[in-house]
């Protein structure tokens with residue numbers, strides 16, 4: 001059954017429509033985020049709430065939900081003070097990975113600038129180099 005949306009409902013969805021369009025229009029998604037309280041900051045959660053739209057970014061089938069975004073790559077750059085990415089108190093990474101898969105993005109690269117509180121600058125430099133490498137690869141592809 002198709003239910004027509006009211007004017008107010010359409011207005012309420014405008015921001016979400018814009019964000020979904022933005023995601024749709026790009027092959028590469030870069031998410032750069034700190035870990036807050038062992039998980040995603042509220043603003044990133046709010047972005048995800050705007051992106052998850054039935055029949056636009058995912059749909060329900062008899063076999064369960066299916067992501068509708070295709071052929072996209074996501075880079076997720078994470079910073080943290082003390083939480084080690086991948087540890088049992090990192091509730092961010094599993095959620096982020098699952099959310100991206102839920103909307104159809106399975107090609108995901110995580111880049112971790114974690115535990116910066118105890119970093120003497122070495123880890124930050126490694127992460128910087130890792131990010132620079134991505135741009136080098138881009139230039140190679142163009143050349």
Ligand SMILES: Cc1cc2nc3c(=O)[nH]c(=O)nc-3n(C[C@H](O)[C@H](O)[C@H](O)COP(=O)(O)O)c2cc1C
Pocket residue numbers: 033034035036037038039079080081082083084115116117
């Ligand atoms: C509200 C708030 C909650 C935070 N929670 C965590 C946390 O759970 N784990 C952690 O490692 N760092 C936490 N941090 C630290 C941030 O992740 C850190 O400040 C951020 O990664 C940026 O690094 P920087 O402060 O060295 O620039 C928190 C910071 C704030 C402001």
